[in-house]
């Protein structure tokens with residue numbers, strides 16, 4: 442499928458700087474010489490002759506056959522994100538969870554041991570510890586994020602290690618370079634969920650991870666429209682293995698969603714930079730409010746992982762959380778007193794979203810698990826968008842005033 446390198450199909454030059462990769466890599470131009478990247482909204486592809494069709498199916502000749510296997514628009518998106526992550530390949534799926542399912546189906550078998558970070562996205566924990574455990578995968582969860590917490594559990598070996606950094610919503614940071622050294626020693630595959638920071642602020646492959654995973658649903662879309670997921674890596678045999686599984690498993694990303702994400706990547710660097718700056722401003726303001734007990738944002742020097750975050754991240758992202766005085770009632774009252782912040786579980790949107798994790802995103806966990814993870818019932822999560830941060834602050838001030846008026850009554 443390699444086309445000639447021309448102005449219409451330039452190489453994704455490894456000398457390009459990150460912003461250029463976001464805009465130019467993975468570009469594909471058709472015979473009409475359209476400027477926008479085309480959307481190949483087609484389930485199958487045609488052949489000139491029966492023999493050609495047979496050759497593709499029988500001998501695996503290069504070329505598109507059916508969009509469950511390959512689609513040019515999906516490939517463009519995969520190439521652009523892989524280039525941004527500093528990987529050799531990208532592999533898109535229908536959602537972030539589909540990416541993790543495909544990963545497990547491809548690289549795990551009964552009897553394998555998987556080691557997971559404690560503060561993973563809830564569905565990731567459930568998928569491994571409930572579903573894959575049924576198929577004979579042994580699951581261990583690391584209680585803590587320091588290198589010695591990991592080494593204690595990794596001492597018993599692992600086929601795959603899955604971590605997320607910084608975690609959502611508390612921003613616990615894992616030392617990815619250290620963890621990758623530990624994984625290399627025991628020949629475990631290290632997978633990092635890079636959804637919160639995106640390659641704009643953190644590139645786990647450069648820190649030694651084997652595979653990076655994304656929910657494209659979040660910052661990559663950036664406007665809360667489409668579901669999608671991606672894996673990126675370096676070893677071409679891994680991509681081959683994923684493709685073999687995908688051909689029969691069919692967790693395929695729709696070409697339309699790929700086209701939305703592919704275009705969304707063009708503005709990812711400036712969206713991430715602005716949303717991070719806005720989140721930093723909101724976090725600093727929150728930290729000074731009397732009814733705010735604690736703000737969790739790796740950009741604040743008060744965050745326990747601030748120094749490590751400064752080493753391995755080039756920014757702190759759009760997600761922060763804070764605990765309010767007065768428990769769950771106060772948290773709900775604050776949320777309800779805001780006028781236009783979006784009350785929804787999604788994050789990474791251009792519109793600021795506000796969430797009460799204990800009763801929504803983390804609501805299915807037991808009280809004990811929530812307590813172990815530090816998700817109190819007075820915790821509120823914000824994913825700060827592109828509005829003027831002072832307007833977001835006005836909304837939060839309204840919410841805090843509603844708490845204070847009850848407390849003072």
Ligand SMILES: *Cc1c(COP(=O)(O)O)cnc(C)c1O
Pocket residue numbers: 536537538539562565605609634636637655656657658659668669670
């Ligand atoms: C949303 C999310 C996922 C799951 O992605 P979906 O696209 O919703 O399937 C995985 N990890 C993180 C960190 C997420 O925020």
